[in-house]
Amino acid sequence: xxxxxxxxxxxxxxxxxxxxxxxxxxxxxxxxxxxxxxxxxxxxxxxxxxxxxxxxxxxxxxxxxxxxxxxxxxxxxxxxxxxxxxxxxxxxxxxxxxxxxxxxxxxxxxxxxxxxxxxxxxxxxxxxxxxxxxxxxxxxxxxxxxxxxxxxxxxxxxxxxxxxxxxxxxxxxxxxxxxxxxxxxxxxxxxxxxxxxxxxxxxxxxxxxxxxxxxxxxxxxxxxxxxxxxxxxxxxxxxxxxxxxxxxxxxxxxxxxxxxxxxxxxxxxxxxxxxxxxxxxxxxxxxxxxxxxxxxxxxxxxxxxxxxxxxxxxxxxxxxxxxxxxxxxxxxxxxxxxxxxx
Numbered sequence: 001x002x003x004x005x006x007x008x009x010x011x012x013x014x015x016x017x018x019x020x021x022x023x024x025x026x027x028x029x030x031x032x033x034x035x036x037x038x039x040x041x042x043x044x045x046x047x048x049x050x051x052x053x054x055x056x057x058x059x060x061x062x063x064x065x066x067x068x069x070x071x072x073x074x075x076x077x078x079x080x081x082x083x084x085x086x087x088x089x090x091x092x093x094x095x096x097x098x099x100x101x102x103x104x105x106x107x108x109x110x111x112x113x114x115x116x117x118x119x120x121x122x123x124x125x126x127x128x129x130x131x132x133x134x135x136x137x138x139x140x141x142x143x144x145x146x147x148x149x150x151x152x153x154x155x156x157x158x159x160x161x162x163x164x165x166x167x168x169x170x171x172x173x174x175x176x177x178x179x180x181x182x183x184x185x186x187x188x189x190x191x192x193x194x195x196x197x198x199x200x201x202x203x204x205x206x207x208x209x210x211x212x213x214x215x216x217x218x219x220x221x222x223x224x225x226x227x228x229x230x231x232x233x234x235x236x237x238x239x240x241x242x243x244x245x246x247x248x249x250x251x252x253x254x255x256x257x258x259x260x261x262x263x264x265x266x267x268x269x270x271x272x273x274x275x276x277x278x279x280x281x282x283x284x285x286x287x288x289x290x291x292x293x294x295x296x297x298x299x300x301x302x303x304x305x306x307x308x309x310x311x312x313x314x315x316x317x318x319x320x321x322x323x324x325x326x327x328x329x330x331x332x333x334x335x336x337x338x339x340x341x342x
Contacts, residue, residue: 001116002172008112009069012105013253015157016070018141018175022063022167025136028054041206043215052131056167059131060124064171067113068134068141071102072251074160075258085311086264087302090210090234091160093286096257100284102127102164105253110166117170127164134163142175148200149188149238155181158248159239181244191241193227209235213298214290219328220301230306232267232298233287259285267307270299271314293323300326304333309341 002019009017025031031054040046052058056066073092092098106125114121126132135152139145144154144161153159155178182200189197196207205211212220213233220228239245262285273281278292287295300318303311311333318330 004116005067005109005113005172009067009109012109013071013251014069014105014109015072015161015249015251015253016143016154018068018138018143019172020066020068020137020141020174020177022056022060022066024055025133025140027133027136031133031136039204039206041211041215042217043205043211049131053133056132060122060167060169062122062169063124063167065168065174066132066137066141067109067166067168067172068138068143069102069106069109069164069166070138070143070154070157070161071098071164071253072157072161072249073098073254074158074248075250075255085267085303085307086230087232087267087270087299088230088264089232089262089287090236091239092162093233094259094262095254095286096259096284097286097288098162098254099127099129099286101254101257102162106164106166110168113166113168113170117168121168121170123166123168123170125164125166128162130165132165132167134165137165138163140174140177142178145178145180145182146201147180147188147242147244148182148186149192149197149242150201150203151239153181153242153244154247155244156247158245159242160245160248161251162254185243187241187243188238191237193229193235193237194224197238209237214294217294219325220297222332225301225332226305228298228301228305230267230302232265232270232295232302233290262287267299267303268311268314271296271303271318293325296321296323296326297329300329300333304329304336307333307337309337312337 006017035047056063110123110125144152147153194207282288315330315334321327
């Protein structure tokens with residue numbers, strides 16, 4: 001029956017599907033220590049749902065098994081040659097919202113599983129939205145291993161992968177777990193611009209550029225702004241440094257959902273977006289959830305880091321933006337550019 005389910009997952013476009021039990025993850029104590037040290041920053045939901053995250057029975061009572069699925073996003077659009085005054089968007093966000101794309105397929109797979117298993121079986125699926133320690137379950141299911149950058153690495157797909165899972169009350173034989181294959185490699189740690197990877201397998205999210213440009217709702221700490229460079233949504237540096245990416249391959253499911261216009265957007269064009277323009281530009285993408293205030297805050301930081309005098313008129317207009325967060329970061333950017341150009 002596992003192979004029947006796995007084959008259906010492949011037919012739906014997933015690049016891998018593995019199985020594990022629904023017992024608590026062995027890393028539960030490490031996760032609770034991480035929360036206790038407040039390394040999650042403003043991501044309050046991680047602490048709020050902590051008890052569920054370490055016990056699948058509190059998510060789906062009677063759960064017996066967990067299906068962990070991977071969808072590669074290796075084939076994101078290429079970056080344009082002209083990098084002047086352009087922002088950099090993390091590869092995963094250069095697509096239509098993966099929550100919607102994967103969610104539709106997970107719903108179909110859950111229905112297939114329930115019908116195959118018979119009456120009384122319940123299943124619950126998540127795409128990066130539920131209280132599930134998905135990387136831990138993925139490692140235990142043998143889909144990959146957690147690298148020193150704390151992300152999951154698949155030996156078949158590299159680390160350009162979306163994870164999702166289905167918890168079910170149907171019992172399936174677990175696949176053998178994977179083990180760590182990082183060896184002595186520390187490329188991901190060395191690649192981090194803000195030194196957010198404080199030690200192997202330890203991440204201080206409060207320093208991570210993905211956190212700073214996506215999850216943080218307020219001002220970006222001044223001392224971290226220069227390290228952000230031209231990144232306006234997320235950061236791929238630790239992922240890109242991983243040598244296991246030599247096995248990465250273009251994913252079947254996401255490739256038709258690429259947003260080529262988000263590969264490396266023009267910063268000046270983004271800075272001029274009003275609320276309606278922002279919603280139109282980013283509708284149906286992950287970037288919409290960070291809202292205009294967050295994305296344009298990031299745009300100002302990027303211009304402060306790489307912009308020249310041609311950006312000053314637009315930044316001066318942004319100093320008068322009704323959103324104080326944008327105005328403050330625009331003023332900072334002006335000072336940076338003026339300092340470089342004398």
